[in-house]
Each structure stands twice: as C-alpha cells, then as structure tokens.
Amino acid sequence: MAFNAVKDKYRSKVGEVVLGATKEQGGTRDYTITIGGEAALPFLHFEGEIPNRPVVAMEIWDVAPTDWNDCFKPFYADVWNDPVAWAKKCVDEYGAELIVLHLKGADPDVKDATPEECAKVVKDVLAAVGCPLVVTGCGKPEKDNLVLPLVAEAAAGENLLLGVAEQENYKSLTAACMVHKHNIIAQSPIDINICKQLNILITEMNLPANRIVIDPTIAALGYGVEYGYSIMERARNGALQGDTMLGMPMIGNVGYEVWRTKEANASSDDFPGWGEQENRGILWEATTAMALLQAGMNVVVMRHPKASNLIKQNIEELMVKTSFDE
Amino acid sequence: MDKISVRFLPDNLIANVEHGTSLLLAAASVGLELKSNCGGDGTCGRCLVKVQEGRPNVKSEGSISLKAKQSGLVLACQAAAVENLVVDIPQESRLDEHQVLLEEKDILVEKDDFLAAGYSLNPLCRKIKLTLSEPSLTENISDFSRLQSAIRNEIDCHDVRIGLSMLKGLAEVLRTGDWRVTVTVAQLNGCAEIINVESGHTDKPAYGLAVDIGTTTVAAYLLDLESGVTLCQKGTYNKQSTYGDDVITRMIHASVPKGLRELHTAIILTINQLIVELLSQSDISSDDIHLAMVAGNTTMTHLFLELTPRYIRLEPYIPLASFVPLVKAEELGLKINPAAQVACFPSVASYVGGDIVSGALITNMAKREEITLLIDIGTNGEMVLGNEDWLISVSCSAGPAFEGGGITFGMRAMKGAIEHVSIDPETFEVEVTTIGNVKATGICGSGLIDCLAKFHRAGIIDRAGKLQADINTSRMRQGDDGWEFVLVWSDEADSADIVVTENDIKNLMRAKGAVYAGIRSMLKAVQLEEEMIDKVLIAGGFGNYINIRDAVAIGLFPDLPPEKYTFIGNSSVKGARLALLSQEAYSEAQELGKKITYLELSNGNDFMDEFVSALFLPHTDMSLFPSLAANND
Numbered sequence: 001m002a003f004n005a006v007k008d009k010y011r012s013k014v015g016e017v018v019l020g021a022t023k024e025q026g027g028t029r030d031y032t033i034t035i036g037g038e039a040a041l042p043f044l045h046f047e048g049e050i051p052n053r054p055v056v057a058m059e060i061w062d063v064a065p066t067d068w069n070d071c072f073k074p075f076y077a078d079v080w081n082d083p084v085a086w087a088k089k090c091v092d093e094y095g096a097e098l099i100v101l102h103l104k105g106a107d108p109d110v111k112d113a114t115p116e117e118c119a120k121v122v123k124d125v126l127a128a129v130g131c132p133l134v135v136t137g138c139g140k141p142e143k144d145n146l147v148l149p150l151v152a153e154a155a156a157g158e159n160l161l162l163g164v165a166e167q168e169n170y171k172s173l174t175a176a177c178m179v180h181k182h183n184i185i186a187q188s189p190i191d192i193n194i195c196k197q198l199n200i201l202i203t204e205m206n207l208p209a210n211r212i213v214i215d216p217t218i219a220a221l222g223y224g225v226e227y228g229y230s231i232m233e234r235a236r237n238g239a240l241q242g243d244t245m246l247g248m249p250m251i252g253n254v255g256y257e258v259w260r261t262k263e264a265n266a267s268s269d270d271f272p273g274w275g276e277q278e279n280r281g282i283l284w285e286a287t288t289a290m291a292l293l294q295a296g297m298n299v300v301v302m303r304h305p306k307a308s309n310l311i312k313q314n315i316e317e318l319m320v321k322t323s324f325d326e
Numbered sequence: 327m328d329k330i331s332v333r334f335l336p337d338n339l340i341a342n343v344e345h346g347t348s349l350l351l352a353a354a355s356v357g358l359e360l361k362s363n364c365g366g367d368g369t370c371g372r373c374l375v376k377v378q379e380g381r382p383n384v385k386s387e388g389s390i391s392l393k394a395k396q397s398g399l400v401l402a403c404q405a406a407a408v409e410n411l412v413v414d415i416p417q418e419s420r421l422d423e424h425q426v427l428l429e430e431k432d433i434l435v436e437k438d439d440f441l442a443a444g445y446s447l448n449p450l451c452r453k454i455k456l457t458l459s460e461p462s463l464t465e466n467i468s469d470f471s472r473l474q475s476a477i478r479n480e481i482d483c484h485d486v487r488i489g490l491s492m493l494k495g496l497a498e499v500l501r502t503g504d505w506r507v508t509v510t511v512a513q514l515n516g517c518a519e520i521i522n523v524e525s526g527h528t529d530k531p532a533y534g535l536a537v538d539i540g541t542t543t544v545a546a547y548l549l550d551l552e553s554g555v556t557l558c559q560k561g562t563y564n565k566q567s568t569y570g571d572d573v574i575t576r577m578i579h580a581s582v583p584k585g586l587r588e589l590h591t592a593i594i595l596t597i598n599q600l601i602v603e604l605l606s607q608s609d610i611s612s613d614d615i616h617l618a619m620v621a622g623n624t625t626m627t628h629l630f631l632e633l634t635p636r637y638i639r640l641e642p643y644i645p646l647a648s649f650v651p652l653v654k655a656e657e658l659g660l661k662i663n664p665a666a667q668v669a670c671f672p673s674v675a676s677y678v679g680g681d682i683v684s685g686a687l688i689t690n691m692a693k694r695e696e697i698t699l700l701i702d703i704g705t706n707g708e709m710v711l712g713n714e715d716w717l718i719s720v721s722c723s724a725g726p727a728f729e730g731g732g733i734t735f736g737m738r739a740m741k742g743a744i745e746h747v748s749i750d751p752e753t754f755e756v757e758v759t760t761i762g763n764v765k766a767t768g769i770c771g772s773g774l775i776d777c778l779a780k781f782h783r784a785g786i787i788d789r790a791g792k793l794q795a796d797i798n799t800s801r802m803r804q805g806d807d808g809w810e811f812v813l814v815w816s817d818e819a820d821s822a823d824i825v826v827t828e829n830d831i832k833n834l835m836r837a838k839g840a841v842y843a844g845i846r847s848m849l850k851a852v853q854l855e856e857e858m859i860d861k862v863l864i865a866g867g868f869g870n871y872i873n874i875r876d877a878v879a880i881g882l883f884p885d886l887p888p889e890k891y892t893f894i895g896n897s898s899v900k901g902a903r904l905a906l907l908s909q910e911a912y913s914e915a916q917e918l919g920k921k922i923t924y925l926e927l928s929n930g931n932d933f934m935d936e937f938v939s940a941l942f943l944p945h946t947d948m949s950l951f952p953s954l955a956a957n958n959d
Contacts, residue, residue: 167790167792168792171794171796191938192935193935193938193939193941193942193946194938196939196946196947197789197790197941197942197946200789200942200946200948201788201789201790204788204789
C-alpha cells in the first residue's frame with residue numbers, strides 16, 4: 001500500500017522581506033536577498049512552498065574584537081582593524097552573501113565613535129562590497145538613537161536592515177527606517193508577547209510589516225537554546241495561522257551567543273576530555289544554528305567561517321525536495 | 327518611664343503614649359487617622375505633620391519631598407515622641423472620615439436582592455414567646471430542661487444550648503415573669519443557642535449586624551431580623567490602614583510582636599465605632615443586637631478573630647482556617663450583646679475569602695443555568711466564574727493601583743478625587759471632573775482607568791504604556807522619576823501639580839493586566855470562550871464608578887456587550903445581610919465555601935504568559951477585542 005503523508009493545511013504564510021537594493025531599485029547592491037515567505041513549518045516542503053532559503057550572514061565589527069577567541073585570528077586578524085577589508089574578505093574568501101556590521105565602536109565605553117564616523121564606516125563598507133548589509137548599533141539606546149538615524153540617512157536607498165528596536169526604544173529607529181526606506185530588526189527578550197507587541201507598535205507608526213525582521217533573542221546550545229526554539233516555534237505557528245503581527249522572518253545572533261560560552265572557548269589543556277577547542281567551538285556554533293533553522297530562523301548571524309560553511313551545506317541539503325515532497 | 331503627652335492640633339486632642347512611640351501611632355491612639363499607604367515604613371511620604379513645640383526624634387527623613395521638608399514638615403511615622411510635643415496635622419495628611427463614599431442610593435433595592443436570590447425570610451436569630459408549665463412536686467424537671475423542651479416545640483432543632491452567665495440568671499427570670507418568657511435563639515450550624523431570656527412577653531424583634539470587612543473600608547448594616555428591614559447602614563475606613571494599605575503589609579505587621587493584637591484591636595474598634603453610629607440613628611441599644619454576620623477576605627477574617635495570617639503570605643499559602651467556629655461577641659470585644667453570636671463567612675482559599683463567597687451567594691450564580699462572572703476588584707482582583715453545575719475562582723494580585731495605591735497622586739474614591747478625564751487630542755488640554763465637584767486633590771480608580779484610555783486615544787502613551795516624550799505640550803515634562811504628564815496644574819488643584827508618571831502607568835498596566843489575565847486563566851481552565859459568559863457582575867466599592875467602555879478599551883474587562891455588565895456594589899455586605907435573614911442562604915454560604923474550586927495562578931506558567939500578553943493596550947491579541955478594532959477603522 002502506498003504511503004500517504006498526513007499534511008497539515010495552513011491558513012497563511014510567513015511574510016517576505018527584501019534586503020538590499022540594486023541600481024534599478026535606487027541602491028548600489030549587486031543583488032537583493034529575499035527572506036521569509038514559507039507556507040509551511042521549516043523544510044516541510046511537502047506541506048507548503050518554502051520559496052526562499054535561510055541565509056547565513058557573517059558578522060563584522062567596526063573595531064577590532066579584542067575579546068574574540070584566539071582561534072579567529074588566523075581568519076580575521078589581518079583585517080579586523082579595518083571593517084572595509086574585513087567585509088571584503090568575508091565576501092571574497094568566505095563567500096558571505098550577507099554581512100552584519102556591528103557598530104560596536106559607537107559604545108561610549110569602547111571607542112565612542114561619533115555618529116558621523118559610524119555613518120562613514122557604513123558607507124565605506126557599502127562601497128567595498130556588493131552584498132546587502134545589516135547594520136546594528138552598539139546596544140546603548142541613547143547612543144544608538146543618535147547613530148542609527150544618521151546611518152539610515154547616509155545609506156538612503158540601500159534598503160539596509162537596521163537594528164535593533166526594542167519595546168522601550170523603537171521610535172527613533174522606526175522613524176529613520178520610514179523616512180530613509182530601510183528595514184528594521186525588532187528585538188524582544190525571548191517573549192512571544194513582547195515580540196508581537198513590538199511589531200504592533202512599529203506597524204502603528206506606519207512602517208509596513210514587510211519591513212520588519214524579528215529578533216526573538218536566542219541562546220546557545222546548553223544555555224537555553226530550547227527557550228528560543230519554543231518562542232520561534234510559537235511565532236511560526238502563529239504566522240501560519242494568520243497572525244500577521246507574528247508573521248515576519250526571524251534573525252538570530254548565533255555567533256555572538258555561542259562564542260561567549262565556556263564550551264566554545266575553554267582550552268583543550270583545561271578540559272582535555274572535551275576535545276580540541278577550535279573544532280569544538282565550530283561545532284557548537286553550527287549545532288546551535290542548525291537547531292534554530294529547524295525552528296524557523298531565516299537569517300543566522302555567524303562568526304566562524306568553518307561553522308558558516310557547515311550551515312550553508314546543511315541548508316542546501318534541507319532545501320532539496322525529496323521524493324516524499326512530490 | 328513616664329508617659330509622654332502629644333497634643334494634636336487643630337483638634338486639640340492629647341495622646342499619652344510610651345516614650346518612643348511614632349507620631350503616626352500616637353495620632354491613631356486618639357482616633358486621628360493619617361494617610362499612610364506604606365503602613366509607617368516612611369516610603370509613601372504622606373503622613374506629613376508639623377511639630378509646633380518640642381522636638382521629636384526623627385529616625386529618618388523617609389521619602390519626603392524637598393518642598394515639604396523646607397516647610398518644616400516631617401513624616402509622622404518616622405518621628406518618635408521623646409518629649410512632650412504639640413503637633414499640627416495639615417488637612418492634606420488626614421484620612422477624611424466623612425468623605426467615604428457609601429452606596430446609600432443602593433439601599434432601596436434590598437428587597438429585590440432578596441427575591442432575586444430566591445430566599446424567603448427565615449432569620450438565623452429570632453425571639454420566641456413561651457409560656458412554660460409551672461413546676462410541681464410531680465413535674466420536677468430542672469428550669470433549663472423545662473426551657474429547652476419548650477424551645478424544642480417551637481423550632482426544628484434538638485440541640486438547645488445556653489451559656490453559663492445566662493444560666494446563672496435563668497431561675498429568677500423565669501419566676502419573675504411567672505413562667506412567661508421571651509427567648510432570643512440563634513440557630514446556626516445545627517444548634518440553637520439561647521442568646522437572651524427576658525421575663526414576660528415582649529414584642530421587640532431581634533436585631534442583627536451584617537458586616538463587610540474590606541482591606542480598605544468596612545461597611546455595616548443594622549437589620550431588624552423579624553421584618554428583614556435594614557434600619558441603617560454605615561461605612562468607614564478600616565483603622566488597620568495605619569499599619570499598611572494592603573493585606574501583605576498587614577500580614578507582615580501581624581508577625582511582629584504585638585502586631586496581631588494591634589490589627590485585631592484596630593478592626594474591632596472600627597466595627598464598634600460603626601455600631602455606635604448605627605445605634606445613634608435608631609432607638610435600640612447595643613444589647614438588642616443578638617447576632618453578627620461577618621464577611622471579609624481570608625486575611626481580614628483571620629485578623630478579626632485574632633488568628634495568625636502568617637502562613638497565608640508564605641508559599642504554599644495556607645490559611646489557618648477556612649471555616650471558622652462561631653464565637654461570642656464578648657470574646658472579640660464587639661460592643662453588641664455580649665452573648666451574641668458572631669459568624670464569619672467561610673473562605674475558599676488564602677486569597678479568595680468570605681467576601682467572595684458572600685458575593686457569590688447574593689448573586690445566586692450557583693443556582694442559575696447561565697454562566698456568570700463575578701469580579702470583585704479591591705486590593706486584589708478576585709473572581710468567580712460558573713453556574714449551577716460548577717464554580718471556579720481565582721485571585722490575582724492586581725495590587726492597590728485602582729484604589730490609588732502605588733500611584734503618585736492616587737487616592738481612594740473620596741471628595742476631590744478625579745473620576746473622569748477628557749483630553750483634546752490636538753492640544754492635549756485636559757478637563758477633569760472630581761467627586762463632589764471640588765478642586766482636585768488626586769485621582770481615584772475610575773479616573774485612572776479613564777487616564778489610561780484617554781492617554782492612549784490622544785497619543786500620550788503608546789500601546790505599551792510608554793509616555794510619548796515628543797508630543798508638543800508643556801504638560802509633558804521630566805519629573806523626579808522620569809517623564810510625567812501634568813493632568814491638573816497646581817493653580818487649579820488643591821495640591822501641587824497633579825501628574826501621572828511613567829511608573830504610575832506601569833502599575834496601572836500591571837493591575838489591569840493581572841485582572842484580565844486572571845479572567846483568561848479561568849476561562850482556559852474550564853475551556854470556555856469569553857462570549858459564552860452570559861453575565862458579568864462587578865462588585866466592590868470601586869466598581870460603582872467605572873466606565874465600562876473605558877475599562878474594555880484598556881483591556882481590563884472582556885470585550886462583551888455593555889448590557890452583559892451589571893454593577894452590584896458591595897456584594898459582600900449584602901450577602902452577609904442575606905445570610906442573617908435566611909437559614910437557607912446561610913447553609914448555602916457554607917456549601918459555597920466548599921463548592922467553589924480554587925485555581926492557584928502561581929502554579930505553572932499559563933498565568934504569566936496571559937499576564938504579559940495583557941500588558942498592552944488593550945491586549946497583544948487584538949482579536950480578543952473585536953469591538954475596539956472595529957472602532958479604529
């Protein structure tokens with residue numbers, strides 16, 4: 001007897017967000033990336049169309065990340081004092097299709113870079129690479145509210161993804177995204193309600209839902225990845241059942257979360273039983289990303305080129321329809 | 327050590343207190359009540375007094391405003407009397423007794439309550455005229471047995487009891503009246519207690535006292551138990567307020583040495599004062615009151631009986647007793663007939679008390695097919711949902727925000743409280759209406775609900791309750807605790823500028839979120855949808871003034887048609903009254919105490935989830951408020 005897969009029917013699908021703008025669209029990108037749009041739970045091709053692949057974004061900083069593990073040095077030490085060179089290396093050597101530029105230097109406790117300096121870094125990176133760009137502030141609201149509007153203005157037309165907006169601080173970034181036509185990252189603290197509330201607040205300022213990307217806040221494997229997983233699962237189920245205020249694609253800072261865990265960083269000398277440190281870290285990052293992709297993450301922000309490659313391969317494999325999906 | 331005398335002005339009352347007593351307690355000892363939300367912790371900054379003569383020992387400045395400090399005021403709770411003092415109490419610091427709003431207007435509907443609840447007059451206590459057969463050498467049973475058997479012929483109860491003091495006088499009473507006597511018998515819990523025996527036949531009826539002990543206010547009715555008529559009613563503040571505004575602070579106070587005693591004494595004093603007022607309006611004496619029925623939340627019932635509420639506060643939240651025994655008035659110090667019996671409504675759980683059982687009784691929800699939701703918003707939000715087949719209750723810690731607690735200019739619903747607000751969305755100009763149409767001194771619950779609704783409509787706050795600092799009006803300004811919105815400028819108010827701060831809004835959002843989340847949790851537990859609720863009854867003094875449309879607009883109450891809502895006022899005291907007048911109602915109350923299922927919200931994550939989704943205007947899930955979505959279009 002032939003096997004008939006039980007199929008769930010969904011009322012709706014995840015919204016699509018386009019990142020970047022080509023010359024014709026008023027920007028300078030070589031290509032754009034569309035995320036979201038899935039009409040089924042992750043990779044269940046037989047239940048609904050998954051039109052867009054999840055994307056691996058590579059994370060770069062505007063200042064040298066002195067606290068990163070030594071294992072990153074062989075890859076980035078030659079470029080991490082220069083964000084332009086760093087971005088180029090990610091694209092040219094490591095095949096990055098999307099770059100996340102974290103303006104860490106704007107932090108008053110780091111370099112206290114001025115909004116103008118930050119805007120210049122963004123422009124320089126845009127000039128150097130052709131991929132769409134995500135730009136995130138230093139995380140201190142007072143400073144970010146000065147920096148990000150200027151970045152938005154300087155990069156008008158490029159259709160950036162700018163972050164982050166939080167429930168306590170979303171207005172100035174939302175306004176900047178409206179005026180200069182960018183997308184926004186709406187970040188909520190592993191809370192489905194606040195996630196939705198923030199999306200409502202942003203759309204009530206008239207930024208359309210298809211310009212919002214959810215950052216549900218995730219954690220690394222062993223540090224509560226399952227909390228993020230279940231929030232994302234709820235968001236996805238909500239989206240497929242027609243809740244448009246949960247229907248945005250999602251982004252997660254996998255590299256940041258993983259590379260602050262003990263398991264990724266502890267030396268092999270201290271924990272001989274844990275295996276070689278760098279490989280362990282790479283696998284930790286890749287495993288975390290893999291789990292989150294299964295929960296419906298659309299953009300995984302990663303650090304280690306080898307972990308990124310593993311995940312790209314994993315995505316390729318998951319995006320192939322099987323006989324089962326026919 | 328010698329007592330210290332503190333003379334309070336302008337009342338010119340002198341308190342003689344122990345060395346080191348705080349001025350707050352000294353004032354309380356002579357019946358002067360000051361505003362004291364924090365219960366003497368020095369954190370609410372409201373019990374301001376001016377010392378005219380002598381110097382108190384000021385423990386700490388506490389939370390006192392710079393302006394008050396500069397004008398020489400101190401916090402009464404932080405100032406200890408160490409020498410003779412003369413202290414002036416400014417009007418703003420007083421809890422004004424005469425401003426308690428009672429629902430006098432409601433009194434006329436009592437007969438309907440009665441019929442609506444389907445009970446007939448069959449009071450718990452009544453007077454029986456008896457003519458006993460004279461004893462003789464052949465018919466020689468004792469006086470008491472003689473009385474007992476005569477009573478047994480009149481009432482359906484075998485177990486007839488008498489107290490020792492009553493028994494001592496019995497022989498003479500019987501003989502003085504030539505074996506004709508009038509006995510007052512209270513029949514409760516399957517046993518008839520002789521409260522009084524009078525010589526001869528009198529026509530005076532038995533009287534009863536129905537009391538609702540609220541955390542904030544206490545209400546009492548004086549009833550003629552024979553006709554069922556309410557002779558008069560009175561309300562006042564619970565004197566326990568001196569020891570804190572909410573049940574938690576009171577419970578904490580109950581665990582300090584002498585604290586339980588103080589709280590017990592305070593509530594007895596409060597009730598005795600009400601009794602004096604009630605009696606002054608009628609021609610009966612305190613001895614004529616033979617039965618008292620008390621309904622209060624679990625903690626209040628404990629404190630009334632001087633039972634420790636300590637374990638109610640601590641996980642797993644266990645009350646000492648849900649069903650409490652009958653006690654004699656003299657044991658409690660209640661100034662009614664010393665032999666009078668005092669009965670308390672049973673509690674369901676630590677935070678669902680006799681007041682709720684009383685409310686469920688008067689609404690008759692346990693006898694109807696339709697599904698009723700009873701919401702009692704006091705210091706806690708307590709709710710019962712159900713019908714004749716099932717009843718479920720929850721208590722959610724809404725906090726005292728709707729009673730004015732934790733709100734910068736919050737106050738109870740009394741004269742001068744802003745109860746209605748309207749705001750021009752273009753100019754942000756505000757118009758307010760106060761209770762008694764006097765200059766505003768603060769904002770009460772209904773005004774606060776109005777504020778949330780109108781602030782959101784005018785764009786002063788966003789859906790998350792955040793003040794929008796960028797709106798163009800001088801009313802939006804940076805205060806001591808961040809942004810604040812000036813509701814009433816000081817020149818139009820009876821105080822400083824009346825403001826609503828970001829923190830106030832947070833507290834209100836939490837309070838409304840907790841109530842709504844409690845309703846959702848109950849519905850979820852019984853797998854019902856909101857629209858299946860046939861009737862919503864709003865109880866509590868605060869409930870008299872809420873605007874339903876605003877309350878729905880902020881997501882406090884479910885989005886149901888307004889005709890499903892009814893305000894029932896103080897259902898607790900009405901239930902107590904009903905139980906006094908009907909044996910059946912009293913038994914039903916005992917049954918309800920056992921029948922209502924308690925849903926503990928702190929168990930599991932569902933409530934938290936519901937709560938966070940309710941921290942939004944009106945709610946994260948807008949589909950729960952379809953009428954609002956329709957209005958927006």
